[in-house]
Amino acid sequence: MSEITRVFKTFIGYAKRPDLYPELGRKIIKNIFNRNSAFKGKEKTNLWASQIAVSQKDAIKQLFNINFQSFSEKYPAEFQKALDTQNACPIKMGGAGALELLYSACEFTKARAVIETGVAYGWSSFATLTSLQKRNGTLYSSDMPYLGQNGDQYVGCVVPENLKSNWKLFRHADRESLPKILKESGEIDVVHYDSDKSYEGMKWAYETLYPRLRKGGVFISDDINDNSAFQDFCEQEKITPTVVEFEGKYVGVFVK
Numbered sequence: 001m002s003e004i005t006r007v008f009k010t011f012i013g014y015a016k017r018p019d020l021y022p023e024l025g026r027k028i029i030k031n032i033f034n035r036n037s038a039f040k041g042k043e044k045t046n047l048w049a050s051q052i053a054v055s056q057k058d059a060i061k062q063l064f065n066i067n068f069q070s071f072s073e074k075y076p077a078e079f080q081k082a083l084d085t086q087n088a089c090p091i092k093m094g095g096a097g098a099l100e101l102l103y104s105a106c107e108f109t110k111a112r113a114v115i116e117t118g119v120a121y122g123w124s125s126f127a128t129l130t131s132l133q134k135r136n137g138t139l140y141s142s143d144m145p146y147l148g149q150n151g152d153q154y155v156g157c158v159v160p161e162n163l164k165s166n167w168k169l170f171r172h173a174d175r176e177s178l179p180k181i182l183k184e185s186g187e188i189d190v191v192h193y194d195s196d197k198s199y200e201g202m203k204w205a206y207e208t209l210y211p212r213l214r215k216g217g218v219f220i221s222d223d224i225n226d227n228s229a230f231q232d233f234c235e236q237e238k239i240t241p242t243v244v245e246f247e248g249k250y251v252g253v254f255v256k
């Protein structure tokens with residue numbers, strides 16, 4: 001797809017969704033005045049992360065004292081069904097992240113309330129809900145779908161039907177979704193950030209979500225290597241995070 005076709009399709013996608021106009025406005029302003037902010041501090045953070053990164057397996061053991069077991073081996077039938085659904089999906093979206101880290105964080109905190117940003121096919125939602133359902137907990141997800149491909153109906157498609165009663169999906173940009181979610185939810189056991197990867201978007205969401213994470217709760221952010229927002233936030237709050245290397249990228253995690 002050419003760049004012009006992509007921009008045109010995205011614009012049409014927004015035009016059909018008035019609830020996303022505020023995000024469109026923010027994107028236009030960012031592209032005019034703040035184009036390079038997405039990668040602010042990227043080099044510094046990559047060096048820092050590469051020096052301290054551990055494997056997902058080690059992080060799960062060190063932070064939660066849980067032995068690593070792959071999610072697909074623990075739930076083979078459910079996982080295969082989700083994979084088949086993903087393969088049959090006509091829209092291409094972001095694939096599965098560090099599911100074991102997420103699942104273990106929910107088990108470790110005996111989570112009853114989790115907030116995640118970024119759903120796409122719903123792999124992280126699937127892993128989170130699998131743990132949450134044991135305690136009849138709630139997953140609050142924020143997701144603004146990829147607009148260029150009319151993929152709204154496929155967001156969360158790999159989440160099994162039997163887990164959906166524990167799931168509240170807010171289909172707006174984070175800046176609209178998160179205030180709505182925080183109005184409904186109480187204290188949060190696990191936060192998983194995996195949506196807007198711009199420096200400003202990450203900083204805003206971290207500062208919005210962190211105060212609501214309970215003491216002993218787990219904070220996870222994907223793609224902390226895109227810029228220094230996670231590193232800067234941890235320094236600001238005097239947090240010593242664990243950095244997990246996962247498929248050539250870095251995930252940041254800490255227990256509050």
Ligand SMILES: C[S@@+](CC[C@H](N)C(=O)[O-])C[C@H]1O[C@@H](n2cnc3c(N)ncnc32)[C@H](O)[C@@H]1O
Nearest residue numbers: 094118120123124143144145146173174195196
């Ligand atoms: C990497 S995918 C999420 C993958 C998912 N967490 C998983 O592990 O399966 C990122 C998702 O965030 C959404 N997104 C991007 N910017 C957003 C924003 N500002 N607000 C809400 N969602 C956003 C994208 O459309 C996409 O669906």
